[in-house]
Amino acid sequence: MTKFLLAVHVIAAIVAVGPVTVAASMFPPAARRALAAPDDERALATTRLLHRICQVYAVVGVAVPVFGFATASDMGVLGDTWLIVSIALTALAAVVLGALVLPRQSALVEGTGDRRTTVRLAMFTGIFNLLWATVTVLMIVRPGSTTGA
Template structure:
């Protein structure tokens, strides 16, 4: 059962978190193009699509920590420091996405028609980078598992 849970956890991470990180990273440059060409409906549609991908896959991404907790419980590693740090970083990444990235994406989409400023996209790019860095750190911790006795 542990191998099944681990496989589902990893697949959920790839399928859910991967698209969010890519779409969120593509959003700021796409938003800058949309702001630079307000009469180009295709540029605005692109950022709307990227935002929709971020929202939908963020919701699907809830499966990642759920299967992660089930896997960790099955493996008996819930109290390991690497897992606790990974869980804390996962919560931090979720907060960054929900509180800092998604609302700013919405602001840019609404402001594209009203002439939003470039500073918002720069700030959004920074928060997206923080989100991606948090996920990259979680990924490394999941692979390396420092101090783990599970054979890594």
């Protein structure tokens, strides 16, 4: 059962977190292009699409920690420090995405944001991506694990 849960957890991470990190990273430059050319429908459509991808995959991404908890429970590692740190960083990444990235994307798509908004959005997106990269490294290295590298 552990292998199945781990496989679903990893697949969910690839399928859900991958697209949101890429789309979120692509959004600030696309928004800058849309702001620079307000009559460019294609630029606006691109920002709308990237924002929609981020919203949908953020919801789908809930499967990652759900299957992560199930896997960790099955492996008996819920109390391990590397996992607790990973859980905290995952929660922080979710907060950054939900409270800082998505609302700024919405403001830009709705036309209430400006170039300064894109700069802050790029910073928050970078923080979000860095948090996920750190969690990924912790999942691979698993400090103190008897089965880790």
